[in-house]
Amino acid sequence: MNTDADFEIFIVTAPGLESVLCAEVQAKGFREPTPVKGGVTVKGGWPEVWRANLELRGATRVLARIAAFRAFHLAQLDKRARRVAWADILRADVPVRVEASCKGSRIYHAGAAAQRIERAIREELGAPVSAEAEVVIKARIDDDLCTISVDTSGDSLHKRNHKEAVNKAPMRETLASLFLRQCGYEGTEPVVDPMCGSGTFVIEAAEIAAGLHPGRSRRFAFEQLATFDEAAWQGLRATGGGPRPAIHFYGSDRDAGAIGMSRANAERAGIADLTEFRQHAVSDLAAPEGPPGLVIVNPPYGARIGDKKQLYPLYHALGQTLLAGFAGWRVGVVTNDDSLAKATGLPFAPSPLSVSNGGLRVSLYTTAPLP
Numbered sequence: 001m002n003t004d005a006d007f008e009i010f011i012v013t014a015p016g017l018e019s020v021l022c023a024e025v026q027a028k029g030f031r032e033p034t035p036v037k038g039g040v041t042v043k044g045g046w047p048e049v050w051r052a053n054l055e056l057r058g059a060t061r062v063l064a065r066i067a068a069f070r071a072f073h074l075a076q077l078d079k080r081a082r083r084v085a086w087a088d089i090l091r092a093d094v095p096v097r098v099e100a101s102c103k104g105s106r107i108y109h110a111g112a113a114a115q116r117i118e119r120a121i122r123e124e125l126g127a128p129v130s131a132e133a134e135v136v137i138k139a140r141i142d143d144d145l146c147t148i149s150v151d152t153s154g155d156s157l158h159k160r161n162h163k164e165a166v167n168k169a170p171m172r173e174t175l176a177s178l179f180l181r182q183c184g185y186e187g188t189e190p191v192v193d194p195m196c197g198s199g200t201f202v203i204e205a206a207e208i209a210a211g212l213h214p215g216r217s218r219r220f221a222f223e224q225l226a227t228f229d230e231a232a233w234q235g236l237r238a239t240g241g242g243p244r245p246a247i248h249f250y251g252s253d254r255d256a257g258a259i260g261m262s263r264a265n266a267e268r269a270g271i272a273d274l275t276e277f278r279q280h281a282v283s284d285l286a287a288p289e290g291p292p293g294l295v296i297v298n299p300p301y302g303a304r305i306g307d308k309k310q311l312y313p314l315y316h317a318l319g320q321t322l323l324a325g326f327a328g329w330r331v332g333v334v335t336n337d338d339s340l341a342k343a344t345g346l347p348f349a350p351s352p353l354s355v356s357n358g359g360l361r362v363s364l365y366t367t368a369p370l371p
């Protein structure tokens with residue numbers, strides 16, 4: 001592989017969010033963004049890989065496609081895997097492991113395929129293979145075509161490394177940011193979450209408004225690759241954060257522990273000055289002074305916490321509070337049940353956005369500005 005040349009970069013997201021992620025990828029200036037099943041592809045080199053990991057709020061992980069070849073049987077896989085220019089990508093002193101998957105191919109044993117590629121790397125490059133390795137090569141054998149990628153992210157990108165405290169059912173930061181985007185949030189209006197839990201929506205919204213990079217405080221697997229350029233990376237990292245916005249971001253929850261967590265998480269994220277967290281029930285919620293903006297909330301779900309029937313009054317109270325006091329505000333409600341969404345009495349647009357979130361289907365219901 002010529003490391004100066006462009007290659008395909010595959011940016012993974014939760015199924016259902018491909019087009020929303022694609023809009024973010026496009027807005028952040030990546031080349032040739034194309035939504036595909038489970039993610040978005042772009043063209044670029046290593047600097048774009050680093051930037052995708054650093055800047056994209058909706059990405060779960062970033063894979064760099066480094067090789068592709070046909071392999072009809074294991075001996076052929078072995079031979080062709082040895083010809084990959086591993087030394088251009090991997091370091092001989094950094095442990096590596098291979099994950100393989102096979103679909104519709106003559107090679108059907110994923111474990112045997114992974115073992116062949118691991119052996120090729122060990123013998124051709126000299127890198128140690130370890131089940132605990134941070135650097136992961138992903139081999140997908142689809143229709144006898146073996147595509148080899150390196151996972152450049154490491155830990156899932158929803159781990160921004162600011163949140164130590166989490167409540168019962170926290171929303172992933174990646175999902176929260178794409179829901180904010182789907183609600184038309186661009187960082188220029190106030191945001192209210194009246195059941196904020198650990199504060200995910202409020203903190204994501206404040207970070208977006210402050211122009212902070214989501215990956216500014218964490219490490220990435222690409223730092224362990226032969227292609228890594230520390231000076232260029234530090235230059236890129238330094239680009240985030242503009243002037244502090246005048247708007248504020250508000251979270252409330254009836255649970256005192258949740259409010260404590262939200263405040264601690266906002267502090268760690270460096271946006272505590274932009275956020276206000278208060279302990280009270282949703283029925284005591286009032287709109288903050290100033291221009292209207294977005295209310296976004298994920299109330300308790302039927303399947304996860306408590307019984308669905310007991311939740312109707314809570315959803316009803318949420319809707320009534322917003323209809324009575326939030327004229328001009330748009331609303332986004334994330335839930336797993338159509339009847340719970342309906343119980344709010346809010347005028348939702350048809351066709352909510354449906355997403356698979358850790359095995360659970362959740363949907364985002366949105367309104368226009370309330371009358």
Ligand SMILES: C[S@@+](CC[C@H](N)C(=O)[O-])C[C@H]1O[C@@H](n2cnc3c(N)ncnc32)[C@H](O)[C@@H]1O
Nearest residue numbers: 170171195196197198200253254255281282300
């Ligand atoms: C699914 S969790 C929200 C998770 C949150 N989005 C996060 O990322 O951590 C629902 C939250 O609603 C809160 N809640 C339940 N009933 C409430 C009520 N009547 N008023 C205010 N908050 C309530 C719970 O304490 C819980 O924190």
